[in-house]
Amino acid sequence: MITARALARRAASAAAYYSGLEGQRHRQTMQDRGVVLMYHRVLPDAAHPGVDPGMFVTASAFERHLQLLRSRYELVTIDAFGDWMACRRQFARPPCAITFDDGWRDNYEIAFPLLQRYKAPATVFLVTGWIGRDDMLDADRIAQMESSGVAFGSHTVTHALLGQVDRPTMQSELADSRAALKRYVKRPSRWFCFPKGSHNEEACELTRQFYEGAVTVRRGLVGKHDDRFTVKRVGIHNDVAGTAAMLASRITFLR
DSSP: OOOHHHHHHHHHHHHHHHHTHHHHHHHHHTTTEEEEEEEOEEEOSSOOTTSOGGGEEEHHHHHHHHHHHHHHSEEEOHHHHHHHHTTSOOOSSOEEEEEEEEOBTHIIIIIHHHHHHTTOOOEEEEOGGGTTSTTBOOHHHHHHHHHTTOEEEEOOSSOOOGGGSOHHHHHHHHHHHHHHHHHHOSSOOSEEEOGGGOOOHHHHHHHHHHOSEEEEEEEOOEETTSOTTSEEEEEOOHHHHSSHHHHHHHHTTOO
16 A cells, blocks of 8 residues: 555656656766665565565566666666776766665566666675575576676675674675675676675775775765765665656655
8 A cells, every 4th residue: 555655755756757857956966976776676566565665676666767777877787887986987878786685586586587678787785695595596596697697796694784793703704705606606796785784994994805895775876986885875665766757856866
């Protein structure tokens, strides 16, 4: 059931989008900036009462997202996005990296066919200790996705909150997840994803020993001179981005 608040949010986004106000704001805010989107799950078009609403978008919403993103951005992996931040690559349009956290099996079953249809690259950050569990990606699916252009990065071994653990645990979660990733993919991403965005100065220091950059859950656009180890993302789920207009407004911060 759609709440009154959600309906109001949807109406406001539609008004801004179709009036041209959002588009004007977008052109202004995206100058010399990029965006990293944070997804978790893509589920069938149905009610999902047992799933946290902040964890998924529906298949139809995700397809609408891809249509909009294709029209506005250069869709890239997080590594290509990092190359842009380091001024090693340039794009004619603002870069946008689609990322998925955790490595849910529906990333293969539902998201992957849509990514292929729209020729959209993406990066999946895997909790390596969860690979092969119920509802999570397994080795065969990971291999199929990588062979078709999906990139895979590390999201720790156990989904540990690195900002809340001791240094030895930080080090093992960073190093062991990278080592495990190399057993599953041929070209591991050079980027890391902090579970739930949890990090501190020590975690960032250690992350620099193993990776070229890291993403958080802080919301915002990204500039080339931003800190590469605390990169902001825009969290996407059905409640806030159920339509193309809602997604557009979320990225340009009209809500």
